[in-house]
Amino acid sequence: MxxxxxxxxxxxxxxxxxxxxxxxxxxxxxxxxxxxxxxxxxxxxxIIGVGEATIPQMATFNRMLGIDEDDFLRRTKGSFKLGIQFVNWGRIGHSYFHPFGAYGVNMAGVSFHAFWLRLHQLGEAATPDDWSIEATAAARGKFMRPFDAGNSPLSNIAYAFHFxxxxxxxxxxxxxxxxxxxxxxxxxxxxxxxxxxxxxxxxxxxxxxxxxxxxxxxxxxxxxxxxxxxxxxxxxxxxKWLPCDRAIAVPCEGVEEMTPYTRSTARAAGWQWRIPLQHRIGNGHVFCSAHLSDDEATAVLLDHLDGRPLADPRVVPFKxxxxxxxxxxxxxxxxxxxxxxxxxxxxxxxxxxxxxxxxxxxxxxxxxPAADIDRFNRLLLTEYEEIRDFLVLHYRATERDDSTFWDYCRNLEPPDRLKEKLGNFRNLGRSFRDNGELFNDTSWFAVMLGQGIAPRGYDPLADAMSLDETRRRLAEIRNAVANSADYMPPHRRFIAEHCGA
Ligand SMILES: Cc1cc2nc3c(=O)[nH]c(=O)nc-3n(C[C@H](O)[C@H](O)[C@H](O)COP(=O)(O)OP(=O)(O)OC[C@H]3O[C@@H](n4cnc5c(N)ncnc54)[C@H](O)[C@@H]3O)c2cc1C
The missing domain is CATH 3.50.50.60 (FAD/NAD(P)-binding domain)
Incomplete structure (x- = not known):
């Protein structure tokens, strides 16, 4: 008792x-x-009222509550998210996509990343996006939920929500x-x-x-x-690792095309988010107050909206x-x-x-019980640290040198675990998910590569497959991804048919 x-x-x-x-x-x-x-x-x-983009795990929370996903999206005027587009992060004029899900499929016990890198380093594969159903569908403004389609990429579409x-x-x-x-x-x-x-x-x-x-x-x-x-x-x-300490948030009118992804655009002293909902777009400028004033940050934000602002910009300080x-x-x-x-x-x-x-x-x-409380605190702290390292990667791995903010970020001393992960990737292009960490090897791979880190080589085990066979298999997967994305309906149409508010 x-x-x-x-x-x-x-x-x-x-x-x-x-x-x-x-x-x-x-x-x-x-x-x-x-x-x-x-x-x-x-x-x-x-309430703070600005947390509007999520990751795929949120669907598990809804399921745990027994919430019907369409009802939830209708009531929160939500949309679907296949990943995040990062613009101007590695360098100005460059963008990449961090997709949910995975690139391709692992073969013969070797990570798909290794085979892709092998072709990439021969100049034969420009972006891994062509091997991701999420990235390919996102680029075409398409969305549907996965269904049992055998080996097709349509069986494994990873998604989250904006609301x-x-x-x-x-x-x-x-x-x-x-x-x-x-x-x-x-x-x-x-x-x-x-x-x-x-x-x-x-x-x-x-x-x-x-x-x-x-x-x-x-x-x-x-x-x-x-x-x-x-x-x-x-x-x-x-x-010292995550120097942004303020955000300016403002909703604006939506536009016809509802992108099935969040956009993050790096600015001179931070970055701007864009979250498309059914009735508006959520926007915000996250920045570092040591490098930019509230007025300057607000002006940058208002200059980069898709439509008319629907409220006064709001300042949110944080540490x-x-x-x-x-x-x-x-x-x-x-x-x-x-x-x-x-x-x-x-x-x-x-x-x-x-x-x-x-x-x-x-x-x-x-x-x-003290032992339970200690365990709770330890596990949560580990999770915070792992996520912190992933976020720091975006700031640290950049070529940008156009502002004092980016000079600071480019030169910051990474936490030890991130330092090791950077070493793993810079050498043979390896990315790992540690124990139960939130971000998987695809996420680390996408962001490391997207931020402009070029591995020196690739996993030597990928050479177990002949180059011709590697080319053939990768072409097959790329075609399957492209055909699947063709099959998917436009994001807005999918919403209208299933969960339009
Ligand atoms: C700029 C910004 C952008 C964000 N974007 C995202 C995102 O895209 N995705 C994501 O997952 N998360 C995001 N977040 C985080 C997300 O907003 C929060 O994690 C989430 O909203 C939870 O907030 P909260 O409930 O902890 O706090 P709040 O929303 O601030 O709620 C605090 C509550 O406490 C009550 N309260 C406070 N003081 C008292 C008092 N004295 N008496 C009675 N009640 C009191 C308030 O009335 C309110 O109900 C973002 C946060 C910020 C700052």
Missing amino acids: TDRIRSIVIVGGGTAGWMAAATFARLLPAGAAKPSVTLVESDEIG DAGLYARYLREFAEARGVVRQEGKVVDVCLRGEDGFIEAVTLQDGRRIEGDLFIDCSGFRGLLIEGALETGYVDWS TGHRRRFWHKNCIALGLAGGFLEPLESTSIWLIQSALARLMAMFPDRSF
């Missing part, structure tokens, strides 16, 4: 708060053993409230700690309401009201890094309250999902 958790209090109703609420509503045991779940949020403070963050929070709220989560509107003005051990006992709202709980989930955004404001957990600053402990005492920080690595590869919502999955795997009782 354990001292089970009787009540959970979530502070914050942004994407993190409602994802947590929906997860608890769906997965905690029913009946008398079910803890009460209360979510406190303040309409006056509002309206405000509508998503509302959608999850409906889901969670229908399953018993109680929402309390109000501003938390005080956090009461237990005398004997400093655990959180209750939060007090502006109107005097006191909400007690056994377990507190801090989803209060950058302010980290509980984890930092009350528990003073500390923050690890990663801005890249993470809390020293994501789970401290009886408080777990999720979302921006836990840390932020900047949105370059759309990983923040995934980090919420991942932390929730780990929390459910290590759901505590009221003894709050």
Whole structure:
């Protein structure tokens, strides 16, 4: 018999708060053993509302909740994403695509990348995009979900979503409230700690309401009201590796062609995102305030929109890094309250999902076992570090020397693990996925190559196949990819037929 958790209090109703609420509503045991779940949020403070691009793992979250994907996209005015186009990152005038999924197929136990590099180094294969169904379809504005088509690339189309963050929070709220989560509107003005051990006992709202709980989930955004404001957990600053510290966000009118991908365009002191939704395009300029003022950043952003702005540009300051402990005492920080690595590869919502999955795997009782908490913190920290290294790669591996910002990035000292990965790639073009790391070998390969790193050679094991056979097999795969992309409908038509808002 354990001292089970009787009540959970979530502070914050942004994407993190409602994802947590929906997860608890769906997965905690029913009946008398079910803890009460209360979510406190303040309409006056509002949500950050800019996290609108995701990675394919999000479909697993939807499935876990039992959400119908078409309904979710209709309600959030969402679209599909096959990867990210990076413009001007390696050098001005150059672009590359980081696709979801994989290039080609591995053959005879050797990575496809090795065979491709062999032909590339002979001048016979310009871009690996021709061997990726996601990259090829994206370039043609096509999309469809995968279906069982045997060996065809159509059986394996990896995709994620773009959606309206405000509508998503509302959608999850409906889901969670229908399953018993109680929402309390109000501003938390005080956090009461237990005398004997400093655990959180209750939060007090502006109107005097006191909400007690056994377990507190801090989803209060950058302010980290509980984890930092009350528990003073500390923050690890990663801005020497990821120096951007502000964003200007503005939605604009959409255009006829709805691209099935996110675009990231490097600018003189940062980069600009473009996220196409059904009813508008989300845009933002992420930049480093040491090199650019808010006014300058806003002007750059407004100069590069597809349509008329639909709101005033909004400034969002941030500091890249993470809390020293994501789970401290009886408080777990999720979302921006836990840390932020900047949105370059759309990983923040995934980090919420991942932390929730780990929390459910290590759901505590009221003894709050220290070993479980340590494991949770260790695993999440590793994940943050692995993602950080992947993001740093984009800044570090560049030829750009047109601004002091890019001079800084080009010369920064990479974290050790990234240094090793750069060495692996520069030599024989190898890219590896370490243990359970989020980004796979395709992602590392796409970005290393895309950023302009040219490997000295290729995996010698690829020579086990004759050059003619390599050419024949690669041509076969490239044709299958091209034919599959031909077969796919335009992205906008697919949306209209399945999930148009
Ligand atoms: C510029 C930028 C771009 C991003 N782009 C992406 C992206 O493309 N993809 C992605 O995955 N992620 C992205 N993110 C991250 C993503 O926006 C967040 O991870 C996600 O929205 C979760 O935010 P949140 O719920 O933690 O915080 P918020 O949305 O800030 O929510 C905080 C909540 O806490 C409440 N609150 C705060 N203080 C109090 C109080 N005193 N009393 C009561 N309630 C309170 C607020 O009312 C609000 O409900 C981006 C972030 C930024 C900054």
